[in-house]
Amino acid sequence: MHKLRFFSGIALLALSTTACGLAAGSPERDVMVPAEPTMIDFVDPAAVAGLSTRTLTDDYYAGSRYVHISYPEFQNAPALNRALRAEAERKWRDFRGRTEGRAAYTRPELNVDWQLAAASPQAIAVRLRTGEFQGAGWGYSTRTYWFDRRNGKVTESAGLLDGEHALRQLAQLVREQLKERGSQVEREEVAAGGDRFDSMAFNRSGDLVVEFDDCQIGPCSLGRLAVAIPADRVRLLLSEFGRRAQDDVREAARRAQDDVREVARRAQDSVREAARRAPIRQPETAPTESPRAVSNRAGTVDCAKAKCVALTFDDGPGPYTAKLLDILRKERARATFFVVGSNAAAQPELVKRMSAEGHLVGNHTWDHKDLSKQATSRITDSLRRTEDAVSTAIGQRPALARAPYGAVSQAVRDVATELGLALVDWDIDAKDLLADKAGDIADLAVRKAHPGAIILMHDIHRETVDAVPDILKRLRGKGYSFVTVPELYGSAGMQAGHLYRSGSELPGKRPLT
Secondary structure, three states: OOOOOOOEEOOOOOOOOOOOOOOOOOOOOOOOOOOOOOOEEOOOOHOOOOOEEEEEEEOOOOOOOEEEEHHHHHOOHHHHHHHHHHHHHHHHHHHHHHHHOOOOOOOOOOEEEEEEEEEEOOEEEEEEEEEEEEEEEEEEEEEEEEEEOOOOOOEEEHHOHHHHHHHHHHHHHHHOOOHHHHOOOHHHHHOOOOOOOOOOOOOOOEEEEEEOEEEEEEOOOOOOOEEEHHHHHHOOOOHHHHHHHHHHHHHHHHHHHHHHHHHHHHHHHHHHHHHOOOOOOOOOOOOOOOOOOOOOOOOOOOOOOOOOEEEEEEEEOOHHHHHHHHHHOOOOOOOEEEEEEEHHOOOOHHHHHHHHHOOOOEEOOOOOOOHHOOOOOHHHHHHHHHHHHHHHHHEEEEOOOOOOHHHHOHHHHHHHHHOOOOOOOOEEOOOOOOOHHHHHHHHHHHHHOOOOOEEEEEEOOHHHHHHHHHHHHHHOOOEEEEOOHHHHHHHHHHOOOEOOOOOOOOOOOOOOO
């Protein structure tokens, strides 16, 4: 396992969130600002060797709902992988059963993402965060699974505790803390049974953070509630595995804090050395942003003269993306990948491959929620976080974005304009989310292809990747060249905030607005 890095700590308090408690300006050196105790330091998944991502989606083409479920998969942890897959499928079946055939002005939506609450030689903890939109707004719940690397067994959060008696004692400690929250919190709802204690993890101090779902122990207006039981008080309640997990989280936090101090010390030493060598102060320059992403093979095909088609792949990187890149490299074809930010952050090496091998990396939001249901601030955050993940991987910022489900509102256009992103739709849907056979995907894509086409596919599906060699062979036999989306528009270029569906839809390749 690689050295772990921490990121994206969040405070889980009713009606409030705070920033991560990091080293800040202080009269004293090496003093860490205390963090909110219900904050969990999530582990950077890119630092975990052998981690990949899996995605479950629904056939939203003709359906009445949107579904996007993402979860991690690990090497040498088959029991954990099975548990996460089973939970993802359970979520999907339950949501489908509750929304089947339901007429609604706005499609209901299920979105599941994940974080790593721990990843050490002793334990892995995966926190699944489920969001549901049923028309009145989003509601959220969490469930955390723990995996004991020593015996290869997976347990839910209650497995951190030493039996039913310890769980009852924990419930009492939680009720005592909630008493301070006021009359809106229904403390009697905090009982040892049911699913009240299905999401627990340790903060950097070893305190046990207990999360509750929206509406679970109080009015929905409170949002999510969480309490932190001090490490010394909870220690006697922990199982043997729970104590090992607590020790590992604290040790990882200590190492991370030491790393921060070492980086700060080296930076300070570098500044002093630079000042000693060059005492004359140089003019300060503003930091520069990463350049916009372009294919390093752009310009090798003139689509004004050649028959061009743009293959686009959404929702990755995933377990089949590496195989797809191998195929495209062998066949000397390039494509445009609209990556989900959380997947890109977890698997940056695949994003680097995309860029290095001549493909273009686009922005498909952080967690694949329908942007048209989101406030402007949330649209901006989702696109910016993905932009940061891509920029970290390849040193370039995406110039293109594709809205999940193709749902574009005026707010989405406005944010895209502000962020300098051209919006890309499609005019050929390979229907690969519906297909069980690679041949069916290839037949549809080839049959509908035309010069300037933008073809939608998904590299998270095995059948899609299996179909690509046949698509390339048959379209190349018809004289097609495979280019990235901007190459379809040639010198006309693509403008931020404009929506593009095909390189041949309008005369002169003007953007579709």
